[in-house]
Amino acid sequence: MEKLKYKNKIKILSSLESIKSLNKDRIRSLAPRPTKLIPNDGVAGKYLLIIISVMCYTISLLLCTISLINNTITSSQISISLLQTFNIISPLIIILISIAICSVVIFATNAALAGNKEIIQVLNLMGASRNFIAYQIQVKFINISILGGVIGCILTALTILLINPLYNQLFNMVYKYETDIVIINFSNFQIYEYLFILIVPLLSGLIGLISSRLAIINILK
């Protein structure tokens, strides 16, 4: 009985060893799973994700700052005019960044289409509809855009939470000597009041969806 158990153990261990020695391709050939029809997106998705994350970070940071500033107590006319200017400029910056995200996604989609031209031709010849081909390509870009938005939001929340103690120290130092300052009190910052920044991943995903769709349909035509 003991011998049998030992033999079985050896058998299992040796089979595990043989699995370990198999490379990824071999395992895939033994147990294939459906392969993506468009294998690579033609652009480095990692860099696209970084760019979109940074842009979304800027947008959500601006949105938070607008919200904070609108709840700010000011002690002088100069401060009020400064805040008003900021209120006008920041939406413009947000629009510009959104346009930049749109352009980046369009360029990346065009690169993906160029990189997979032959595959797209074959899919077209097999009777695939434009929507089917567009879906195969744009899923990646929508995912990257949403993920970029989420990363941007998380970074914004972390930034504000990190700035808070530093700002309070600075504020206490300056307030002793200066009366004409804008009082933005980060210590009152409550994250649940700023949940609206969650629209950033949605906005980013929407921009990704529309811009990649436009680029694909334009080329497929």
Add this chain to the structure above:
Amino acid sequence: MIELENVSLRYNLNREILNNVSLTIEPGGFYYVTGSSGAGKTSLLKLLFLSLKPSEGKLSVFGHDISKISNYKKQLLRRRIGFVFQDFRLLNHLTTYENIALPLRVRGENEMNYKKDVIELLKWVNLEHCIHLRPEVLSGGEKQRAAIARAVIGSPEIILADEPTGNVDPEIASRILNLFLELNKLGTSIVIATHDTAIIKQIKKPVIELKNGKIKIQK
């Protein structure tokens, strides 16, 4: 099934490929398209496959005038035609199984519904051993048979084959031709573009000969 009425085809440099050609492909028919290199065999097949538009004349496919149909409708018609490309056009990142299943996958069909059909088709073309292999490791004959299986999987009403025996030895060429003959017996129309006279002699069928943009049909 497919009808060409006074069709002309010109490329950008005004080089006339087809000149006022009229032709009817009957349901269940078997045709060879022959002609010297550059005579327009592939262009004629591309016309029939809706990859090219006639410069002049009328082309009707399954009763639809292709000059009047939308791009989406054209794709739907294309699904009723199987095409075996001269250069196979197999996707290198997909396995043989996935390549053969591709026409059904792009139609959005569930894999559970077609898995059995694809495996049966792989057996029919003797490619069971290649099921998980990618095209880059297949021989010319195996690629050709995979391309035929892919053209057949969607149960097309007509199969257009561009030089299907061009890259294989005579023995495999004969086997491929027999595959087409079997399909034809099941009611599928077959159009084979070839310049291989040995093939034409092997199975006697109507020959569409292309010369100087004109066609001559030998029955």
